[in-house]
Amino acid sequence: MSDLREIYQEVIFDHYRAPRNCRALAGASHKAEGYNPLCGDKVVVYLQIDDGVIRDASFEGVGCAISTAAASLMTEALKGKRVGDVQILFESFHDMVTGAPGVPQALGKLEVLAGVREFPSRVKCATLAWHTVLAALKDQREPVSTE
Numbered sequence: 001m002s003d004l005r006e007i008y009q010e011v012i013f014d015h016y017r018a019p020r021n022c023r024a025l026a027g028a029s030h031k032a033e034g035y036n037p038l039c040g041d042k043v044v045v046y047l048q049i050d051d052g053v054i055r056d057a058s059f060e061g062v063g064c065a066i067s068t069a070a071a072s073l074m075t076e077a078l079k080g081k082r083v084g085d086v087q088i089l090f091e092s093f094h095d096m097v098t099g100a101p102g103v104p105q106a107l108g109k110l111e112v113l114a115g116v117r118e119f120p121s122r123v124k125c126a127t128l129a130w131h132t133v134l135a136a137l138k139d140q141r142e143p144v145s146t147e
């Protein structure tokens with residue numbers, strides 16, 4: 001189990017040091033800003049949606065290791081997903097990081113963030129990018145705050 005934990009930490013730090021899809025997306029169809037005042041994390045999420053499918057996803061931001069790694073992993077997870085599936089994916093992810101009881105959904109690479117459940121103050125770091133994506137899908141203009 002501790003080996004698994006080390007691998008998870010390695011993946012998180014890898015995504016923090018070299019975030020995937022960390023750039024503005026030219027011609028994004030959806031965009032939103034998010035802010036987590038608890039930690040100071042800021043993120044802008046960009047989506048390119050075509051025919052109800054997320055063709056591309058990217059982000060820019062400044063934040064802690066967890067928020068950056070979570071945004072990086074999220075953009076990878078969203079590519080190719082149907083817009084209608086994002087809410088369910090978010091809810092499963094949220095259940096995982098908050099340690100909600102019940103049968104955990106298979107979340108693939110996102111499962112490296114499962115350890116966040118032991119640090120309740122970091123849940124907002126891990127979910128900031130997700131809240132921001134949901135706002136982008138609703139065409140929300142006001143920046144999202146986790147508070």
Ligand code: ZN
Pocket residue numbers: 036039040041063064065066067124125
């Ligand atoms: Zn944070």
